[in-house]
Amino acid sequence: MNIGHEAVLAGKHVVIVGGSSGMGKATAKMAQSLGATVTIASRNLEKLASAASEIGDGVRVSPLDTTNEQTVKAWAAALGPVDHLVISASSAAHGAFADLPTDDLRSMFEAKFTGPYVTAREVLPYLQAGGSITFFSGVLSRRPAVGATGLAAVNAAVEALSKGLALELAGRVRVNCISPGMVDTEAYASMTSEARAAMYEQVGASLPVGRIGHSAEIAQAVVMAMTNGYLTGAVLDVDGGHLVRA
Structure with missing residues (x-):
């Protein structure tokens, strides 16, 4: 059986929340x-355009x-039939456990959790x-870092949601989760180019593949999750070997 992604996605309606930048785009x-x-879809009209x-x-x-539940309800109703929903929209808050503001x-x-939960429910x-x-x-989610305990917790919650929904929605739709490592995206645009390059080099050198990731490599994993009918309840680690690094 050899079915290409083109045949599986042709004519399908793919909705990408967070599609205005980075891995979603x-x-x-x-x-x-x-x-x-x-x-x-995203909040930023300028980025969307x-x-x-x-x-x-x-x-x-x-x-x-x-984050606005009533808005999500109206938005979902206006979409029409949807074949694949991808929610890459994200948010990160860094800080030590004792210091991170509640x-x-x-x-x-x-x-990163409640918004995607509500969006999936309404779609x-x-x-x-x-x-x-x-x-x-x-x-x-599975290899925490100092100063990112809260972010680790929310990532783990998203993965638990994915697995739970894969079971609850079995026979209707498949549910999976992409777990990316560090990827070169606009998320780091606020850093100076020098600081960003140094971070990318340091992280990349620690990974088995010897570099950080590119958005298109994450997109390949999302397309696989959408088109592989035997895949559900999975967390796909597209991380350059982050989880197995020394």
């Missing part, structure tokens, strides 16, 4: 190149604030049988 590009109809022009003709733009912790959980009535939901977590 890379996924949108790849899905559209494989024949899917793509809708990208820029991403749409980069992705090309045909991409749909749909503004969304996942409000920062709550905001991170709202953006579910419109998801076509045999479709999929793909969440995003991160390597800290």
Whole structure:
């Protein structure tokens, strides 16, 4: 049995929350190149417009604030039938356990766990049988780092949600989670170019592959999660070997 991604995604409606930048935008590009109809969503209208022009003709733009439940309900109802939902939108709050403000912790959980939870729930009535939901977590879920305990906890929560939904929604849609390592994205744009390059070099040198990741490599994993009908309840570690590094 040899079915290409093109055949599986052609004509399918792929909705990517967080599709205006980084790994979400890379996924949108790849899905559209494989024949899917793509809708990208995020809070930032300017970023959405820029991403749409980069992705090309045909991409749909749909503004969304996942932290506003009523807005999510109306947004989901306007989507029409959906074949694959990808939620790459994220938020990270760093700080020592004793120092991280509780409000920062709550905001991170709202953006990275509660928002995706509500979004998946509201899109579910419109998801076509045999479709999929793909969440995003991160390597800290199972290999925590000092100063990122809160982020590790929210990543672990997303992975538990993915596995639980894979069981609860069995026979209707498949549910998986992508756990990326460090990837060169706009998430680090606030750093100076020198500091960013130094961080990338340091982290990359610690990994078995000898470098950090690229957005397109994460997009490949998302496409696999969408198109492999035998995959559900999985956490795909696309991390350059982060979990097995010395």
